[in-house]
Amino acid sequence: MRTPRLLIIAAAALALLATPAPASAAPVQEPRLAPSASTSLPSATLRPARVVVAKKAKVSRVNLKIDARAGRHPISPLIYGVNFAGQTSGLSSAFHVPVDRxxxxxxxxxxxxxxxxxxxQDWYYENxxxxxxxxxxxxxxxxxxxxxxxLVTVPMIGWVAKDSPSAHPFACSFPRTSFxxxxxxDPWDANCGNGxxxxxxxxxxxxxxxxxxxxxxxxxxxxxxVSRYGTAAQGGVKFYALDNEPVLWNSTHRDVHPDPLTSDELWNKSQAAAQAVKSAxxxxxxxxxxxxxxxxxxxSAADECGQSTADRNAHGGLPLGAWYxxxxAAAERDGGVRLLDxxxxxxxxxxxxxxxGKAGSSATKALRLRSTRALWDPSYxxxxxxxxxxxxxxxxxxRTMKAWVSQYYPGTKTAITEYNWGGLESINGALAQADVLGIFGREGLDLATLWGPTKASDPWAYAFRMYLNYDGRHHRFGDTSVRASSANQGRLAVYAAVRSSDGALTVMVINxxxxxxxxxxxxAGFVGASKAAVYRxxxxxxxxxxxxxxxxxxxxTISTSFAGSSITLLVLPKR
Structure with missing residues (x-):
């Protein structure tokens, strides 16, 4: 995603005051401003202006609770991953990416x-x-x-690109010469059509x-x-995904897979590909x-998003993911080897x-912040x-994924290897991203990778930094989740974790x-120092x-305030 260049016109003095710190800089120490003793006052001969006292706006209150003894479970470090990290400008200096898809x-x-x-289908079916x-x-x-x-995707669709020219005219599935x-x-390759x-x-x-x-x-x-890098255990590639979005093959790759995917095709190809990976x-x-x-x-694609249930009914009436x-599970019982991790x-x-997309209207921004509840909230x-x-x-x-795993294949971990809440260029998108990362940790997701990250100087990356590098020295949010609750999670979201390296309690609060x-x-359940460091x-x-x-x-207790549209981290050292 390319961010449009903004032209900012400002007076020179204001421009100097507004100059931001470099994107890779450590946190800015908030200045404390006080009036100077030498500041001159207006002459007493001047007629004083009328003073209008504005009515003080009512400030809302939302109380938070943390119990460090309850709800304890590890937070997987792999939930902070991205797709194609090397293509994201400035990412390597912003924070350490644990997994790259x-x-x-x-x-x-x-x-x-x-x-x-x-x-x-993304671009004229070209090689x-x-x-x-x-x-x-x-x-x-x-x-x-x-x-x-x-995390490497292995092809499962049954076709891969053949030897082709490296420059125009490209090999393509629907050439003008045939259609x-x-x-x-294609405006850059006039022979290649959209089919x-x-x-x-x-x-x-x-x-x-x-x-x-x-x-x-x-x-x-x-x-x-493996020949080039060694096995996963030896430091080679650790993860392999069984293709990408197979239910969409008959649209994204309809030139080679025009027929809708059935449950049987998904299973047969998945089993064969998983066995191939594990054998290597x-x-x-x-x-x-x-x-x-x-x-x-x-x-399955054969059921057209529920317009039919024939394929599903023929496979026990289960949701496709649960049946998968x-x-x-049955294959492991029969073969003695776990093929899906x-x-x-x-x-x-x-x-x-x-x-x-972009942050959008006020209504879209509000919806973005509410919609994170779809990941976990049984009332949403x-x-x-x-x-x-x-x-x-x-x-x-x-929670649905975990319920299916518990019922149909216990011991399987859970992952979301593509997600994007939009607005990555805005504080609104950063708030949503911080909320999503907190949810991933609290709910016990095992691996996640953001799709479509923009440059690392954009707000979304600061949401990640708040968890992975809040002080410019790679100190992190905790790795053991503990119970945290808010009187109104939709207004003031809270997540908490204890950091195993030093025992500190870390609390992420999103206004x-x-x-x-x-x-x-x-x-409750934590004996901490008398002060908590605050990063925002x-x-x-x-x-x-x-x-x-x-x-x-x-x-x-700690009594404090949280600025509007902000992400705040409290770090309370262990006493």
Whole structure:
């Protein structure tokens, strides 16, 4: 996502005052301003102006509670991952990325032998030879340099890109030479069309761009990476995903997979690919089905998002994700080997204009901050088409994933390897991102990777820094979640964790409103120092995390205030 350049016109003096700290700088110490003793006062001969005293605005109060003895469980460090970290400007100096995903539509047909992929529906179904800096091995090399674990997608669709020209004219599935009339052609490659004529989708010959492959290809791909980097246990690639969003293949890659995916096809290909990965590296973890959203959680493509239930009914009437887990559990019972380590699905909020776009209107911003509740809240009915499709039942997706795992394949971890709440360029998006990361930790998600991160000087990255590098010295939010509650989580969200390295209690507070909120924080089960350090990110300093004046603890309480639209971290050392 490219951020438009803004032209800011200001007086020179104001520009000097507003100059932000470098994006990689340590937190800014908040200045304390006091009137100078030498400041001259107006002459007594001047007629005083009329003083109008504004009516003091009412400040709301939301109280918080922390119990460090309750709700304790580890927070996985892998929830702070991203997709394609090496392509995000400035990220390596902003915070350490624990896991980096090689994923998305193009990886479904990536051929590791010739470094070529097909763009599919995303861009005129063209074969593209990756630049040397964009190959899979280059991706992994960058991760290894950064000390980041790689998550690599293995193709499962049955086709990968064949040897192709590296410059225009590209090989493509719907060339003008074969389909003269199409609705649209690539403006940079006039021979490549979108494969649609009027309202008719044209049929392609898969061999025009691709070669047919099976699970042996996946085995050889993983084996080649093991040969180059060692096994996962030896420091090689740690994670492999079973393709990308298979329920959408008949749209994203309809040139080679025009038929809707059935439950049986998903299982047969997933089992074969997982066996291939494990046979090449038994120490690597496998993730799947890595599908796109609500429809794919519950239905195969053959059931058209619930317009039919024939395929689902033929497979026990279970939601597709639950049935998928059930099949892998049966395979382990039969074969004695766990083939699936992470139950992985993608999550994009479906409210109008929330995901993937700019911050938007006031209504969109408010919806963005409410919609994070779809990840966990048993009382929240999703504010999108999902609520009608799901009979207005709460989605509470992470808890649903965990319930399915518990019932159908205990011991499987959970992952969300694509998500994006939008507004990444804004404080509104940063608030949502901080809330999502807090939810991931509290709810016990095991792995997550943000899709589509913009440059690391944008607000979204400061939400990550608040958890991973709040002081510029890589001190972090805690790694053992403890119980935290708010009198109004929708206005003032709170998450808490104890840090194992020094025993400090860390409390993340997100003020989702535009006004200051007063709060009394009640502490239980923790003997801490007399003061808590305070770090804050807000629109007042959009390019820095500000170290505020420490707040005092009075017995078992801390009374303080939280600025509107802010993310605040309290760090209370262990006594």
């Amino acid at each position: 090689w994923g998305g539509n193009s990886t479904s047909r990536y051929n590791y032998r010739n470094h070529t992929y097909n763009t599919g 593209i030879v990756a630049d040397p800096s964009d190959t899979l091995t280059s991706f992994i090399d960058k991760d290894r340099t950064a000390g980041t674990a790689s 003269a009339t199409q609705n649209d052609f 649609v004529r009027g309202s008719t989708q044209l049929s392609a010959d898969p061999s025009r761009t691709s070669i047919s492959v099976g699970a042996d290809f996946d085995h050889d791909m993983v084996a080649s990476l 590296d038994g120490t690597a973890a496998v993730l799947g089905p890595s599908d796109w959203g609500w429809c794919a959680y519950y239905f 887990l059930q099949q892998f 992470y139950f992985d699905e993608h999550f994009y909020p479906q409210g109008n204009n929330v995901a993937l 009915v999703d504010e999108s088409w999902i609520s009608d499709a799901d009979g207005r039942k709460p989605l509470q997706w992470i 989702k409103t535009g006004s200051t909120i007063l709060s009394t924080l009640s502490l 990110y807000s629109s007042a300093h959009p390019k820095a995390i500000v170290k505020k004046v420490s707040v005092k603890r009075h017995g078992s």
